[in-house]
């Protein structure tokens with residue numbers, strides 16, 4: 792899924808990044824979980840539109856049949872990290 796295809800009805804699962812901890816990748820950007828308002832981190836190419844949730848809220852609120860998407864950019868980054 793391209794980043795541009797994501798809308799506010801989609802959500803992105805984000806890693807928490809409490810103050811004082813290092814981000815998982817140095818260029819990650821920070822935001823706030825839409826449900827619990829904890830500090831989260833995500834890749835800079837994730838668009839503003841989709842709802843961003845920390846992984847705990849995402850797991851607690853997912854329903855059967857809901858889709859979880861990785862953007863093409865994130866998949867490419869993961870592939871590069873493995874090579």
Ligand SMILES: [Zn+2]
Pocket residue numbers: 824825826827828829844845846847848849
């Ligand atoms: Zn949360």
